[in-house]
Amino acid sequence: MERDTGMSQSDRPILLVEDNPMDVDLTRRAFIRRKVNHPIEVARDGEEALAFISDWGEKRPIPRLILLDLKLPKVDGLEVLRHLKSHPRFRVIPVVVLSTSTEERDIQIAYREGANSFIVKPVDFDQFMQIVDHIQIYWCTLNTPPPNP
Numbered sequence: 001m002e003r004d005t006g007m008s009q010s011d012r013p014i015l016l017v018e019d020n021p022m023d024v025d026l027t028r029r030a031f032i033r034r035k036v037n038h039p040i041e042v043a044r045d046g047e048e049a050l051a052f053i054s055d056w057g058e059k060r061p062i063p064r065l066i067l068l069d070l071k072l073p074k075v076d077g078l079e080v081l082r083h084l085k086s087h088p089r090f091r092v093i094p095v096v097v098l099s100t101s102t103e104e105r106d107i108q109i110a111y112r113e114g115a116n117s118f119i120v121k122p123v124d125f126d127q128f129m130q131i132v133d134h135i136q137i138y139w140c141t142l143n144t145p146p147p148n149p
Contacts, residue, residue: 046075085114
């Protein structure tokens with residue numbers, strides 16, 4: 001039986017799938033500084049991200065947006081993306097790949113598997129802040145997400 005979380009669109013979390021603790025901290029700080037009011041949930045590897053998916057609607061709220069790294073331990077980000085996009089309810093959740101990879105192959109596969117956006121993570125904090133600002137403006141403010149799947 002599915003639990004009604006009673007969450008509004010603005011309360012739904014952003015799921016960050018990232019194994020690098022420094023990048024997790026940087027992302028959290030950037031979202032706090034930009035006053036993004038969505039809670040941030042973190043899956044620290046691909047296996048944990050898959051466990052989150054299986055808990056959505058029952059034990060965890062369904063996220064509004066997923067920020068997905070590709071280079072993850074246990075299960076890589078592309079496999080997480082494939083699994084998510086094969087799910088009949090959750091395939092509509094926007095996925096922004098946020099990766100250090102600039103490999104054309106990774107970009108092509110990510111889009112082919114259903115990524116909504118591919119952003120290369122900059123090393124510079126100020127540039128990263130600009131990216132978070134753009135993510136917040138587009139994906140959390142301007143974009144109309146699907147209703148709670």
